[in-house]
Every structure is written in structure tokens, then in C-alpha cells.
Amino acid sequence: MKKEEILEILDEALEYAREYIPLGEVATYIPELGKADPNELGICLHTKDGHKFSVGDTDVRFTIQSISKLITLAVALERLGREKVFSKVGMEPSGEAFNSLIDLDLGINKPKNPMINSGAITITSLILEHVTFEELLEFARELCMDPDMDINMDVYNSEMNNISRNKSIAYLLESKGIIETDVEKTLKLYTKMCSIEVTAESLANFGLILASDGVNPITEKRLLSTGVVHVLKTIMLMCGMYDASGEFAVKVGIPTKSGVAGGLISVVDKLMGIGIYSPPLDKKGNCIVGKPLLERLSRKFELHIFARHKI
Amino acid sequence: MKKEEILEILDEALEYAREYIPLGEVATYIPELGKADPNELGICLHTKDGHKFSVGDTDVRFTIQSISKLITLAVALERLGREKVFSKVGMEPSGEAFNSLIDLDLGINKPKNPMINSGAITITSLILEHVTFEELLEFARELCMDPDMDINMDVYNSEMNNISRNKSIAYLLESKGIIETDVEKTLKLYTKMCSIEVTAESLANFGLILASDGVNPITEKRLLSTGVVHVLKTIMLMCGMYDASGEFAVKVGIPTKSGVAGGLISVVDKLMGIGIYSPPLDKKGNCIVGKPLLERLSRKFELHIFARHKI
């Protein structure tokens, strides 16, 4: 496919998806997030063979939010190994909202998976004493090939002022002996990670590294081990879109993780990374243009895991 | 009935109930409570016409724990009125354990009743800015006719070190806008109230005042208004024994509230107050000798609300 042809398809898909914007709502439970411009929309595709396709607002900074759960999980897996990590957190789709407490209260003794808040807080607790925020930020910069990435302190402070539900989750985890580190410190690190600012382009880069099984295809530096990346992609596919992951897998079939500030990272395995930015969310907390936009691209470019004819 | 006869029945009932002690377990989730002697057992009956019947360890001090929920509720009702109080907390038996979070997480927007932790924390929050702990303690002394009552700081500190689950509940309440006061301050007051030390005798006195619709029958001083006492007695009957309240009402039929340190307060309306102390608990968190002991007394003295032939 020619570059112009691809850009034309991207443009067309973006216009199609733009119609969904009025159906979504920018997250407002964290006041600082509510300031986002709902009409900003951007998408980047970075392929393994070095092509980059960018349309729209791809260099606007926004906070990474739940997409940081992938980084924390990656670090935990690298440092502590699968066995340790999955002794504390499950791998099952939860069937519940991202901030649910029910399963835990019903006597289940580990969070269902690392992509919901209870799971990600547990993962953060696991690495709390092994790594500093600065080290994590530096690593995030490498994964996103974005050396200017930094924390947005306004968002961080705004989140710390609206953290009751996560505190509730964290203290429930503590009461069950699932987290043993200091709750306040754990939540600070968790919230700092959420407050790192990325762009659609940074996310496409991160996606590309996951598509490349952990290697930066430009520098050829290995950033994550192959096994860890397999786990990340599988968990993105199974749980990346909260309790809409099943429908997303059927219709789009590309491992994807959403963040509440409007970011999406997608991984077309062995082929490319995709980064999207669009603040309005659907009722499950996922960027509302994500499904129609990626469904269209998946169909046009045959990117669905079971529709692909080459990798 | 002659005094000797009554004491004989009490002795006999106590011996019968003592057999249940080995089936229970002293609460250990708060380490300081775990130090209680499981074999201590005492019961006091104080009647409106001035008789006192005491058998066993009736002057041993132990912490009031959840029985303080009655005092906090009483103060909230007196100060803020029924309407305000029950706009924040329900009056329904919960069907769940005392420390459950499920209902709240399922979108129900007030705690089921003031006798479970989520409800009592909410009530504490309601009065936090209207009354000091010292005032509450002083009022508790009056209700228990026990001027020496004070806080046990060892238990208080031990509880504050094991407060994760209550923190989880309180932050969930905050996240839902149910409590608007400072969570840490609210939990401190809640925990201080739980750490006040009583005796079986103090509880019998408090029960007597409730039986007397709020008046101290000795001094004839009114401590609580009649309407508030009706609410307290009804809620004790409906929810006083957590999710064992139904069976307790059928078999015993005396409004009763339990505390996790082994205390029980019972109110035979218009007739007498009963205080019991015995640390071992059953699986629902109620003093294990309570049901057999009070069931026996209820039958012998015809104290069941629907078996009474005079009030």
C-alpha cells in the first residue's frame, strides 16, 4: 500500500470516528482532567520498518493514566518474575468496572488482574521498594522514545485530592495482607505514574516496542524481555479495555490499553504500534472514538489477530 | 419471684452457657483484645424497681466496642434529629457481615444501618463537629452510671494500628460523598468511642435507662428523649446482632447489642437492663454465650417481646 493511500484511509477513519466525540464525556472526577479540549483528536502509526503516519493532534501532551499500568507491570515482571507477580494478582478479566471492590470483599484474595485499579495498586506496592519514581520515569521515556516526558504536577495534585476510592481499595488490600508497603507511599507512586505526560506519538512508539517483542527497532536496544512482552500483549487483549475488552477483541482484535485522559495504545504484533489521543470517554471509561476508529482500521488493513494473513 | 430463686436461675443459666465458651474464639484481629481471659463470664440484671442481680465477673473492665454505636447514634439523633440522621444511614438489617463493603460498592448510596461499621462511621462523621470525645465520654458515664469509665489507650492504639478495613470503608464513604469530614479524624473518634472501658454492670445500667425510655430511674433525670430510645430499641432488635439478628429475635426476643470485646447489652422494655461479659465470639462476631444464656433467661422469666404478659 502506498503512503498516500494509507494516509487517506487514516484521514477518512478519523473523520468517521470524530462523529462519536459528542457521545462521550471528558473525565471530570479529577477536576484537572476536565479541562481537556474534547475536540482534540490525533492518531499515530509507527511501523517496524520505520514508517510513521501521523494525523491530527499527535503532539498534544496529556497524562498517561492507566496506560502506566503496563509500565509498572512490565517492571514488576522483569524485576520479580511472573511467579511472584501472579501470586499477588490474577490474570482474569474481571467482569466488573475498573474501580470495583466487590470481588475483593467477597473473599477473593487477589485482584482479578493488573489492569484494574486494585491490581495495579498491588503491582505498584510490589515494586515500591525496588525502584524509584525517577527510575520509572526514565524507563518510560525510553519505552516511549520521548526524552521530554515528565510528570504533570497539576494533574498529580488534583488526583491526590480525589483519591478516596483508590484509598478505599488500597486499605482493603492492606487489610487482606495483599499489600504490605505503606499505603500512602504506594498511592503516591501509583498516582505519579498516572500523571506522566505523553503524546499520541509517544504511545505509538511504546506500542512499536511491544510489537517488536521488547526491542527498540531503531536503536536495536532490548528494553523488555520477550516473555514479559508476550504477557503484556495478552493481558492488553484480555483486560485492556476493562469490561468492554471482549467486544473490543471481537470487533477490533488488536491488543489495546486505554487511559482515562483519552489515550489509547495499540499493538499490531510484529507490525506496528498505534497511539491515539481523544479525551471524551464512553461509559466504561474508554476513549469513545477508540472502538469505531480502530475497528475501521482493523478492517481496512486486516489487523485483527485472526484476520491477518502475515505477521 | 424471690431474689434467691432468681439468683438460682441465673447461676444455673450461667453454668449452662459456660459450656459454649470453648466453641468461641476471642477476637484477635486487634492484638490487644486477644489478651482477654476467655473464661471470664459475668452477668448483671438491673430492674426498674431497683433490684440488682450480679453473678460472676461483673466488675471486670473491657472495651465497649460496637456497643458504643448506640451512644453515638443516640447523640446524633438528639442533636440532629431523625430526618437528618436517616438521610445518611438506612434502618434495614443488612444481610451482610458487620464489615461488608459490597452493598456500598453496588451503588447503594447509604450504609444499610447504624449498627454496621459503615453506618456507625457515617454517624460518627455526622456528630464530629458538634461534640468532642470528652463530652461523649462524659455522657457515656452518665448513661452507664459509671463515673470511672475511661478510654483504654492500649486498645485504642492497637485498633489504630489495625484499622485498614475501617479506613477502606471510610474512604469509600468519602468517595461517595456520604461522609464529608476528615476521614482520619472521624476514624479516631470512632475508635476512641470503641475503646471506652465498661463492665457488665455499666452495661446493665445503660440497658436499664433504655428500658426506662431514657430516664435514670434512680435520679429520675432524663438522659435521652423517649422517641430516640424507641428508635434505639427497635434498631437493637432488628440489627443489634449483625446478620444473626433474626435468629436472635426469634429465640431470645430481647433487643440486644454486642461488642467484639465480649460485651452484650440487653433491654427488657419497661422492666430491666442486662449486661453480660464473656470474650469468646461466634462466627458472626457476637459473644458466643449470649444466645444460649439469654434464650434460657428469656424462657424462664418470659422476657421475649411476644411472650410477655406484663410490661
Add this chain to the structure above:
Amino acid sequence: MKKEEILEILDEALEYAREYIPLGEVATYIPELGKADPNELGICLHTKDGHKFSVGDTDVRFTIQSISKLITLAVALERLGREKVFSKVGMEPSGEAFNSLIDLDLGINKPKNPMINSGAITITSLILEHVTFEELLEFARELCMDPDMDINMDVYNSEMNNISRNKSIAYLLESKGIIETDVEKTLKLYTKMCSIEVTAESLANFGLILASDGVNPITEKRLLSTGVVHVLKTIMLMCGMYDASGEFAVKVGIPTKSGVAGGLISVVDKLMGIGIYSPPLDKKGNCIVGKPLLERLSRKFELHIFARHKI
């Protein structure tokens, strides 16, 4: 109090309660019930000393519905004893709607109480092979002092055509080994019992017999043993208004059971029975005029269990 004075209070309370009628809705999930006239309203008070006070539509026939759960439970207790009955069904308020399946599905192995559908179907199963419908009907006539009472076959057929949810409950009970009788036969008997037609007057008579601890005060014939009646009254108080029982106990304080066709039976222990008929229901499935009407009477006549100064 003079008879005229009492009637005046009744009239006034009825007019007050009538204002709630437009806020309720006649049950329509059983089409035949939907035909009821929402404006029919009647109340009967029958006292132990032989006085009868009737205002409004007290001789209109309507189906007994869930109030029959009291009769089935009474028969089960008389025939099989407390121990057997409560080995199959609990005594706890459920905290859930009357037709909930959740508790059962969560692994709890008996219905929470005999006043919710799952409990009453279990009780029906227990007596299925000990008694015929005709015998139960005959006994119901005696309890209601209403020899003309009979089944309404239109309602029965209408309910049998809308029985999916009860079938779901019954088969779940069968799958757990809680009921061992034929499900279809069990549901037929259960539904027949619900389809017996009473009047507000019949319910006042039944209430009077419960107030009199099981004896018909006119004929002095004992119909139920004292112990069984104590259980019935306690369970009415604890669970008679589904998950509104707590608020009802606080505000009204009179053991009461509702039926979905608009009937209410109340028992002022040792004093009188009350029957009410008014088809519109509130959201919990209780006759919507019940609470304001009985709350008013409870206050005027001091009928609350903890406000009474004589029995």
C-alpha cells in the same frame, strides 16, 4: 377511648393515607392483579375484647398472596417442628428484594427467611406431602373466621402463566438439594395458596388470632400453639415488609405482613388484629398506604412495640 373517637381517628388516618395512593402502582406482572381498582381502600381493627372497627372497602375480596406465607409457615411449624423447618430456611432479614436469587447462587445453602419467595417455596415443599390444598384452605378459613374464602381461579391461572421467576428459584433450590419434592407440584400448591381470596376483615380476624397467641377469642378454640405464634410475630416484625422491614419497625413497630394484591395484616400483640386493603404498591412491593396509615395509628393509639404502656 370512646368508639366514636376511635372511628374518627380511623377516618382521619384513612384520608391522610389516601393521598399516597397516586404514588403507588397496582402490581401488573400478574395481569389479573392489574385489574384491581387502585382507589379501593379499607381497614378493619378487631380487638381481643370483641370490638370491631371497619372503615372503607373492608368486604372487597382480593387474593391473599404473600400473606399466605404465614399460614404455610404456621402449618409447617406445627407439623414438623421448629428444628426441621429452620434446618431448611433461615430466620434472617435478607437485605435483598423478595424475589432475589443472589444469596442462593453465592453458595449460601438455605433461603434467608420464610417470607421471601425462595423461603416460602421451600416451606411449601416441606409440607407438600403432609397436607392437601383443601386442608390448608379449610385451615385458612378458620384462621380468618371466613368460611366463604375460596381460591380465585382467574388469578391462579394468571399467576401460573407468569411463573418463570418462581420456577427459576424453585429449580435452583432443587439443584441445591433444598427442595426434594416435585417442583411443578410444589409451585402449584404455592400459587394456589397465594390465590385464596380474603377481605380486610378476614385479615383483621387472622391478626386477632395471632394477637391472642393462637386462640380464637370468640370461640376460645386454640388454632395455633403459642410458640408457633411467637415465631410468626417475630418473623413478621423482622422480615414481613421485605427489605423495608427495618424502617417499618422503627416507624410503625407493629408486626405486619404484606401481599402483592394490596393486603396487609398487622398484629398488635395481646390487643388486636388489623386488616388493610389497598392495591397500589410502593417500590419494595408493599401496599403504599400501609406505612403512613399504620404509622399514624401507631402514634395515636401508642401501638409501637416499644411505646406501649400496657399489653
Add this chain to the structure above:
Amino acid sequence: MKKEEILEILDEALEYAREYIPLGEVATYIPELGKADPNELGICLHTKDGHKFSVGDTDVRFTIQSISKLITLAVALERLGREKVFSKVGMEPSGEAFNSLIDLDLGINKPKNPMINSGAITITSLILEHVTFEELLEFARELCMDPDMDINMDVYNSEMNNISRNKSIAYLLESKGIIETDVEKTLKLYTKMCSIEVTAESLANFGLILASDGVNPITEKRLLSTGVVHVLKTIMLMCGMYDASGEFAVKVGIPTKSGVAGGLISVVDKLMGIGIYSPPLDKKGNCIVGKPLLERLSRKFELHIFARHKI
């Protein structure tokens, strides 16, 4: 890889997996299933390029059970289209056991997915009036390339005698208007489909057709449309192993569906179908040797969706 090498790996993996047999239990809730020999174990791999690898008991007949849910879903999708089918049943992993009723009772108005009983019963209802069992059986024979496949009437009768829980589910679905066909007829068809007898070889053939996007690679006849097969594979991956699907996806990464009689069908997309037979189940209701056996093969042959280097 040479044929001998492959067979050696298969032999070795089978021996490794055999050690898990004593940890599982043959399903006994349907008595007829309890008669299975727990030590029977067989695996077939059928590749697109015509190779067949069979080790162990690959021609033993056993009932297809829940694997039939794939056939019913395929037929529903072909006949009624995605939109109609997914208006009645969701696509989300449930997070609950295969026979859970909770979600439905909590007001969610469609079963979470077509691989749990409530979903599959709904799908069966959808096709009940469009196709006969004989037609479905004939189609199943084609999909499995197994013309001798037939229903096992002993298992069918045994299941029909132990169908309470499915009846409970089906009547709950009826009560919510989700199924509108006759419940008894729907359950008969559902149970007949479960009672069809297959072998590990038939399942490998069915898997091969799914790997080939719906075409029988031998006859080149198209049996299912490509789009439908994509849906089936995605749903197998997301929900095929009940609430163990997430861990299975991480560790094995091959779309797989289990049946309670011990069958497993796996699809290595574009490459091969795998059929396994081993009756002992783990606690989630999946054949216990499945995970270790397929995990080993996945690693040895690089079959994980994200570990594959060619398709």
C-alpha cells in the same frame, strides 16, 4: 521439523501432562459422565497442509458437552447475523463460574457471553425455530469430518434428569424476556447438542476448519463464513475456559474451548486444529491436563498468538 521429532515432543508432553490426572476429578454431577475412565488420554494435531499426529486414546467416543456451544453459536451467527445474536448475548468474559446466575439477577439484561450456560441457552433459543436437531447434528458431522457422530442417549437422559440448575437459568432468562421460546424444548435441544459423541480426532478436524477460516482444507468446501470464524476464535480465546480464560491465554495463548466430559478443541490460527480427550477436570470445570499439555506444546512449537513467527 520432522514427523518423528514432532511425535516425540507429543509423547513427552503427554507423559508430562499425565501426572496431572490424579489432581483432577471426573464430572459426576451427571451420573453417566462419572463412568468415564480417568486414565484415558489422547491428543490429535491436524495441520492445514494435511499432516495428522495422533497419540493415545484418540478414537474413544465421549460427549461434546460445552464444545457444542461453538456449533450453536456458529449456526446462530450464520442464520441470524451478528447484530441479532449480540443483542441477546454479550461478548464479555464473565468473571464468574460457568453456571452463575448472579449477573442476571443483578439486573444485567443479557448473559455475559455465549460460552457460559446462560448465554448458550439463549443462543439455542434463538435458533430453535430455524433449525432441527437433526440438521445441527448433520452440520456437526461435517465440521468434525466424522459421519458416524451421533447422540449418546444414556448421557442425554442422565443430563435431562439433572437439569435443575439449567432450568433455573432458563426460567430466569424467560422471566426477563431474554428467551421467548418454550423453555422445555429449548433445554432439550441444548442438552441434545451437549450429548453428541465426538473423539479427539473429530475435535482436531473441527479445529482445523476453524484454523482454515471455515473451509475444509481437504474438500475445499466452505462450511462457515470467515467473519463468523473470526468471532468464534476470538470468543474461544476470551471466554473458552470459563473464568480461567485469562491465565490460559497468558500461558498457552491458543483459542480453546473445553467440555465437561473431558474434551478440548484448540485452534492454532492458519496452522492446525488440536483435539484432546482426558476426563478429569480441574476446579473451574476444564480438563485438568489441558493447560500443562498445551502450555508445553505452545512453548515447544511456538504456538502462542504473540510468540508465533509465521502463520
